[in-house]
Amino acid sequence: MHHRHRHALKLTALTAGAALLATACNAAAKNDDAAASGGSSGKSLVLVTPDPVGQNAFLKLAVDGIKSAAQEQDATQKVFQSTDTATQQQNVQAAVVAQPDVIVLVGFEFADIVAQQAERNPKQQFLLVDACTTKSYDNVSCAVFREHEGVYLAGAEAGLLSTSGQVAAVGVLDTPQFRRYTDPFAAGARKTAPKTQTSSRFVGGQSPFDDSARAKEQTATLLSKGYDHIMAAAAAGNYGVFEAAKAKGAYAYGVDVNQCPSSPGTVVDNVIKRTDTVVQKGIESVLDGQTGKTVSYGLKEGGVSLTGLEDGVDSSKCVIADHKDVLKKVAALRDQIVSGELKVDDPAAG
16 A cells, blocks of 8 residues: 555555656556457446556556456446556546546545546546545445455454464554454454453554554564554555564464465465455446445455455465364354344444
């Protein structure tokens, strides 16, 4: 996650360059005119990203989603990649000028721009992913995630695996939105091991979304007190959490995408957001005429999951791959949440 992704925990790839925002003189020159084959329906789709896609797995999934939707709808698709605030605005403007059937935008960065454009262009349909506009518009559909459901399951794993009986979370900021990554982790651990002691710490500081050093310090403090499983929800600072855990032989959990390859043997599992599923389903709904609504995607809709519960867990480099017994119990809890029998409290609700 880049330091600007304040509402969510999108993690950038390990490549050092991914964290450095390239500046493009001309956004249009950077756009990928990747028209899907066919597109004979006359329909067209445009995806605008807040950052370069590059090695950003979260954004790569969004690109997969628009490609799948284009194939499904026999439409053409284009991806406009932004590099900064100026190119974000230019790309949204360029997308509006193109008048596609749906403009898809990923990230809170676009909330204000979309609100302005939606008012000016009432016939243009927008799909905003992982965020929503403050005011609702008939031509803006929002797709949001119920991250807390996945975090609860990660906590359940921690409760079953912890040897000290102490699990904790390191979050970006102490706000209701970010408590979605800390409180349910504690609740999940207590569900599978009722006597578990839990704690949360927050990075804070000048750049809470991009501070590996502070994230590492907060983690080291928790580890020194005996906490041995840490939910890492520190955005780009997650690598600091992993480093601290690795140094102590402790364990951590990643977010948004599979982070196990960045620290094999340390990262147990990840709370993943299936941006591909959400983009594809969202486009389908908008084209079906279901517009102006906010749709929430959790475990039931396949919008949120754990790497351990997805195909490919055996090659994921996640510690959980060696604990099939734990995965069985966690899969049973997932089924209870999906059926509605078990409800996970949402710290951001209300």
